[in-house]
Amino acid sequence: xxxxxxxxxxxxxxxxxxxxxxxxxxxxxxxxxxxxxxxxxxxxxxxxxxxxxxxxxxxxxxxxxxxxxxxxxxxxxxxxxxxxxxxxxxxxxxxxxxxxxxxxxxxxxxxxxxxxxxxxxxxxxxxxxxxxxxxxxxxxxxxxxxxxxxxxxxxxxxxxxxxxxxxxxxxxxxxxxxxxxxxxxxxxxxxxxxxxxxxxxxxxxxxxxxxxxxxxxxxxxxxxxxxxxxxxxxxxxxxxxxxxxxxxxxxxxxxxxxxxxxxxxxxxxxxxxxxxxxxxxxxxxxxxxxxxxxxxxxxxxxxxxxxxxxxxxxxxx
Amino acid sequence: xxxxxxxxxxxxxxxxxxxxxxxxxxxxxxxxxxxxxxxxxxxxxxxxxxxxxxxxxxxxxxxxxxxxxxxxxxxxxxxxxxxxxxxxxxxxxxxxxxxxxxxxxxxxxxxxxxxxxxxxxxxxxxxxxxxxxxxxxxxxxxxxxxxxxxxxxxxxxxxxxxxxxxxxxxxxxxxxxxxxxxxxxxxxxxxxxxxxxxxxxxxxxxxxxxxxxxxxxxxxxxxxxxxxxxxxxxxxxxxxxxxxxxxxxxxxx
Ligand SMILES: Nc1ncnc2c1ncn2[C@@H]1O[C@H](COP(=O)(O)OP(=O)(O)OP(=O)(O)O)[C@@H](O)[C@H]1O
Ligand SMILES: [Mg+2]
Numbered sequence: 001x002x003x004x005x006x007x008x009x010x011x012x013x014x015x016x017x018x019x020x021x022x023x024x025x026x027x028x029x030x031x032x033x034x035x036x037x038x039x040x041x042x043x044x045x046x047x048x049x050x051x052x053x054x055x056x057x058x059x060x061x062x063x064x065x066x067x068x069x070x071x072x073x074x075x076x077x078x079x080x081x082x083x084x085x086x087x088x089x090x091x092x093x094x095x096x097x098x099x100x101x102x103x104x105x106x107x108x109x110x111x112x113x114x115x116x117x118x119x120x121x122x123x124x125x126x127x128x129x130x131x132x133x134x135x136x137x138x139x140x141x142x143x144x145x146x147x148x149x150x151x152x153x154x155x156x157x158x159x160x161x162x163x164x165x166x167x168x169x170x171x172x173x174x175x176x177x178x179x180x181x182x183x184x185x186x187x188x189x190x191x192x193x194x195x196x197x198x199x200x201x202x203x204x205x206x207x208x209x210x211x212x213x214x215x216x217x218x219x220x221x222x223x224x225x226x227x228x229x230x231x232x233x234x235x236x237x238x239x240x241x242x243x244x245x246x247x248x249x250x251x252x253x254x255x256x257x258x259x260x261x262x263x264x265x266x267x268x269x270x271x272x273x274x275x276x277x278x279x280x281x282x283x284x285x286x287x288x289x290x291x292x293x294x295x296x297x298x299x300x301x302x303x304x305x306x307x308x309x310x311x312x313x314x315x316x317x
Numbered sequence: 318x319x320x321x322x323x324x325x326x327x328x329x330x331x332x333x334x335x336x337x338x339x340x341x342x343x344x345x346x347x348x349x350x351x352x353x354x355x356x357x358x359x360x361x362x363x364x365x366x367x368x369x370x371x372x373x374x375x376x377x378x379x380x381x382x383x384x385x386x387x388x389x390x391x392x393x394x395x396x397x398x399x400x401x402x403x404x405x406x407x408x409x410x411x412x413x414x415x416x417x418x419x420x421x422x423x424x425x426x427x428x429x430x431x432x433x434x435x436x437x438x439x440x441x442x443x444x445x446x447x448x449x450x451x452x453x454x455x456x457x458x459x460x461x462x463x464x465x466x467x468x469x470x471x472x473x474x475x476x477x478x479x480x481x482x483x484x485x486x487x488x489x490x491x492x493x494x495x496x497x498x499x500x501x502x503x504x505x506x507x508x509x510x511x512x513x514x515x516x517x518x519x520x521x522x523x524x525x526x527x528x529x530x531x532x533x534x535x536x537x538x539x540x541x542x543x544x545x546x547x548x549x550x551x552x553x554x555x556x557x558x559x560x561x562x563x564x565x566x567x568x569x570x
Contacts, residue, residue, distance in 0.1 A: 093404030109325030
């Protein structure tokens, strides 16, 4: 794909970042974000998520590489590029002495937009901040400050929204509000790129997922494809009579005895056409092995993530 | 040109002043009033006129300059240092504003504040000492040029400083001594010949002399010299700021 493809809203090619101290935080990052999608960037602490976002938004200079945002090179045509982007940073950096209203008015102006009180009111109402509009930011709780940062990022009506760990330090209610808002924004055509350490959140929200570790983007995949590709299913049979070892006749299946021999676990790949379950059950009855319960489970994105980060090569084979 | 962006920064900075109106305006005005009472009235009444200007009136331009330099530097340096310190600079860096626009916003606000303060001090002085302004247009021009120049200088300090001490060290250790030794309280003709020569290396001498000329038509150095030096400082500061932005010095990682 090329940078001028209208289906692409962000185009990252060959981005490297070496910080002043000599530490290489990003290694040859290539990434395409599709217009209108929710993209989740996952990775352990220090993987380089914030660095990548900061480079796209213009806060950090890349050592090398090209980034195009909504058709505008983020360095050569920074004005047009930045005008389309809103950023909610990971850290709660706020102007303590400003009122909520003053700070979002400032943000809108800074990004070159004419005043629009009606729009800003809508943003504040959506974030349940309208009642707090005249309150000084320092008098707000951490979760409220996070909302203010979201309101600031939305103040100039961006088409691309970056949320760097929006759910850190946020209670369940705000998290629900936030995800409802993210879905609404997406419905209106905003592209959303978020980072999170709550994998169920990514599983819930994202269309596509990128995994970054030690500065390298190791996977970028459609969420469902990723889960299908790397997901494992397990069938657990609770036995009527405990066993001490797996009978030789069952060696064709990858079985495991757990729970002191009370349970037999069969792991199988979701990608295979034949799961082998029917034959397994037949064979079990041939061996007169009786079971009283049967349960199947699917590996979560979390399991996938852990296996990717720990042995990326093997997991991807 | 992102006019809305410039306006947002300017308003933000002016709002900061009005929030701290008392500290920003009252303290310098009060301090200067004390100078007028002590030097203008109490001691000044015992001093002879300088070039037929009463001592109380003679020190007014110098006192205004002293405040103008200090306030311009501290307003502008604080203005840009605060977001760096609080982390809110991320927004400025991610916004579609050029550095010229950022500069116009911050330096414009800092200069506005110090000009207002300068005028307030002039007004206060009128309560204590009668004086006339011979060349009002020149007076305003010197006020504006000096405020802009030293706000630029303050902006550079605000970018360079990485703690609050550094922010205060330049005004305290350099600007205040240079102003006191720059003829704020005396005519340099009153110094021994050798010191008269040495004093000419002090840039503030030219600012105060020119400013005083706009009031009373008397000057320590030729007025053309003062005008030239004032523009000279402006150009030096502009060049330096241009270099800072060109190299991205201390602004972006
Ligand atoms: N200004 C800096 N100077 C030097 N090194 C830095 C700087 N900022 C970040 N790093 C390093 O770059 C690496 C990536 O940091 P980054 O903040 O991008 O990670 P992250 O994926 O966002 O982590 P987290 O999940 O903890 O937020 C880390 O090792 C960090 O120490
Ligand atoms: Mg981070």
